[in-house]
Amino acid sequence: MNAPAPRASLSGAAEHYRSVFISDTHLGTRGCRAEFLADFLHRIGCERLYLVGDIIDGWRLRRSWYWDATHDEVLRLILRLARNGTEVTYIPGNHDEMFRAWLPLGLEVAGIHLRPEAVHETADGRRLLVTHGDAFDSVVRYAKLLALLGDWAYTAALVANRWFNAARRRLGYPYWSLSAWLKRQVKGAVKAIDRFESALAGEARRRGLDGVVCGHIHHAEMRQVDGVLYINDGDWVESCTALVEHADGRLELIDWAARNRLSFFAPRRRTRPQVAEAV
Numbered sequence: 001m002n003a004p005a006p007r008a009s010l011s012g013a014a015e016h017y018r019s020v021f022i023s024d025t026h027l028g029t030r031g032c033r034a035e036f037l038a039d040f041l042h043r044i045g046c047e048r049l050y051l052v053g054d055i056i057d058g059w060r061l062r063r064s065w066y067w068d069a070t071h072d073e074v075l076r077l078i079l080r081l082a083r084n085g086t087e088v089t090y091i092p093g094n095h096d097e098m099f100r101a102w103l104p105l106g107l108e109v110a111g112i113h114l115r116p117e118a119v120h121e122t123a124d125g126r127r128l129l130v131t132h133g134d135a136f137d138s139v140v141r142y143a144k145l146l147a148l149l150g151d152w153a154y155t156a157a158l159v160a161n162r163w164f165n166a167a168r169r170r171l172g173y174p175y176w177s178l179s180a181w182l183k184r185q186v187k188g189a190v191k192a193i194d195r196f197e198s199a200l201a202g203e204a205r206r207r208g209l210d211g212v213v214c215g216h217i218h219h220a221e222m223r224q225v226d227g228v229l230y231i232n233d234g235d236w237v238e239s240c241t242a243l244v245e246h247a248d249g250r251l252e253l254i255d256w257a258a259r260n261r262l263s264f265f266a267p268r269r270r271t272r273p274q275v276a277e278a279v
């Protein structure tokens, strides 16, 4: 397979990390920010890459399937990392659970190791459970909703609420507060995320580990939960986040879109930066 053609990077040279963790990329759906992900993978090097579930969206595969050149490029870049010596571990999630059927075989394809979960040891000796997190779904009901409701979505909802109630008034219906309803939902969502975080931290503690790295709820986070380090590496749909480990074991959450001032309103199909500027 040919290496992807070189393309202009937005800034600077490749950054090298000891380990990189990404999840919830949902390749195969329109929601996947494949162009940002390809840009990220293009500009990093790492000794270990953990794919922490929901990488390829198999649920959607059965219904509507979306794939374009940027999705191809993401796969090519992952394979290229594996070929160049990065130890790639693929831990399936609930959207790519079709791969779970292969787990008993201890499958390794093109240098990518398929595992149900992993224990990662950082350079400074901390041991972290790496798992997608959907096994703890029973404690989460509203988590997805919070992820959907970013600040801007909430603001937009308030505007929509004014129009909505203006229409209701004209039709003779009483006022109904969308914003109050959303607030109640978000409160529920915050509680659900708390439960998810406690459940995962609890699992790490039970196993005598120092922390956990997971994904699933599309909500990047790094904090101590009951004496255990809880890290969620986020997603590449609603945000573009990754967890990186520096050479000395320091862990950092990276918001790739914010760091590179990438606009979520940019065209979905990738245009090279120089082309985008010319348009």
Ligand SMILES: [Mn+2]
Pocket (backbone or CB within 6 Å): 053, 054, 093, 094, 095, 132, 134, 215, 216, 217
């Ligand atoms: Mn998931």
